[in-house]
Every structure is written in C-alpha cells, then in structure tokens.
Amino acid sequence: MTEAEVTVRPAVEADSAALIELERTAFDSRSGFPSFRVAERESFFTERCQPQNVLVAMDGDEIVGFARLTDKYPFPEGVGVLTVGGLAVALTARRRGVGSALLNAIKAEGERQGARKICLDVFGVNDEAQRLYARHGYIVEARRTAEFTIDGELMNDLGLALFL
Numbered sequence: 465m466t467e468a469e470v471t472v473r474p475a476v477e478a479d480s481a482a483l484i485e486l487e488r489t490a491f492d493s494r495s496g497f498p499s500f501r502v503a504e505r506e507s508f509f510t511e512r513c514q515p516q517n518v519l520v521a522m523d524g525d526e527i528v529g530f531a532r533l534t535d536k537y538p539f540p541e542g543v544g545v546l547t548v549g550g551l552a553v554a555l556t557a558r559r560r561g562v563g564s565a566l567l568n569a570i571k572a573e574g575e576r577q578g579a580r581k582i583c584l585d586v587f588g589v590n591d592e593a594q595r596l597y598a599r600h601g602y603i604v605e606a607r608r609t610a611e612f613t614i615d616g617e618l619m620n621d622l623g624l625a626l627f628l
C-alpha cells in the first residue's frame with residue numbers, strides 16, 4: 465500500500481466497533497491518555513463527534529486509520545476554527561502514507577467548510593507525529609510544560625495549528 469492506494473471517506477455508524485478497537489490499540493503512553501484506552505464505550509461517536517466528523521482511511525475493505533475533525537468551540541465566536549481530536553493509524557499500516565493521506569483529507573475538509581485554522585495537540589515526546597504535522601505545514605502555537613501526568617511522569621504538550 466502506498467499513499468496513492470489509501471482512500472479516505474467519512475465514517476458511518478457501522479464503523480463504530482472497528483474504530484473503538486483501532487483507537488484502543490493504536491495509541492500508547494507516548495501518544496495518548498492511558499485512561500482513554502481502558503474506558504468502556506458503547507459507541508465511538510458522541511453528541512459532538514458524529515460519523516460525519518470522522519475521516520476513515522481504508523486499505524481495501526479494512527479500516528487502517530481515522531481522524532476526528534470537529535469545531536473547536538461550541539459557540540459562534542469560535543466559528544472557523546476546527547480541531548483534530550485523535551488521529552491514528554493501525555500499527556500494521558504505519559509508514560506507508562496513511563497518516564499523510566488523513567492529513568490531506570483533513571485540510572481538504574477544512575477548506576470545504578471554509579475554516580481558517582485547524583488546531584491539534586501533540587505530546588512533546590511524540591516525535592513521529594510531530595514530524596508528520598510539520599511536513600504538512602502545522603506550526604507550534606503553544607508549548608505547555610508539565611501539562612499531564614502519564615504513567616507517573618510529567619508530560620509536556622504542544623499546541624499546533626495549520627492556517628488555511
């Protein structure tokens with residue numbers, strides 16, 4: 465599989481179980497919150513994150529990645545700012561351009577919605593993800609020191625943004 469062979473589409477309700485499993489297995493303590501991995505959920509989707517807010521990367525019939533793309537703010541003053549809340553690629557499908565295909569789709573969707581800015585957070589130790597975001601034009605807007613405690617260690621967090 466290369467980036468050209470990955471297709472990205474909006475999620476549908478029927479993707480829920482596969483997305484829950486992918487989210488549970490794709491993140492580790494360098495990329496996501498341990499508490500999220502053990503949380504029991506009936507659906508991947510929530511009131512603020514409906515299927516149309518999730519982009520799904522497909523390799524043939526198999527879901528190999530996803531990204532949530534929602535409004536950052538639930539009030540009118542924040543219209544035009546979107547946030548990526550969780551982008552992940554299956555362990556078996558990494559380093560083949562799936563993450564890149566998802567970021568291209570996120571940008572296209574942001575442009576389609578007329579957004580001016582796409583924001584996301586990434587842990588300071590997550591070098592792979594930071595390289596991917598930098599390659600796609602995201603810049604560091606915020607550096608938050610000792611923002612979280614992960615497995616007993618303090619974790620720095622970066623706020624990134626892509627201006628459209």
Ligand SMILES: CC(C)(COP(=O)(O)OP(=O)(O)OC[C@H]1O[C@@H](n2cnc3c(N)ncnc32)[C@H](O)[C@@H]1OP(=O)(O)O)[C@@H](O)C(=O)NCCC(=O)NCCS
Binds near residue numbers: 491494593
């Ligand atoms: C970060 C993450 C999304 C990247 O996904 P990915 O599909 O591996 O991303 P890509 O394949 O587009 O790019 C990753 C690397 O593979 C390389 N690559 C892409 N296609 C390639 C190919 N066909 N052959 C060889 N290398 C390739 C890219 O150049 C890039 O290299 P680099 O890390 O040296 O810069 C994935 O590692 C992941 O899910 N991590 C855990 C969750 C996470 O960290 N999410 C982000 C939280 S903010």
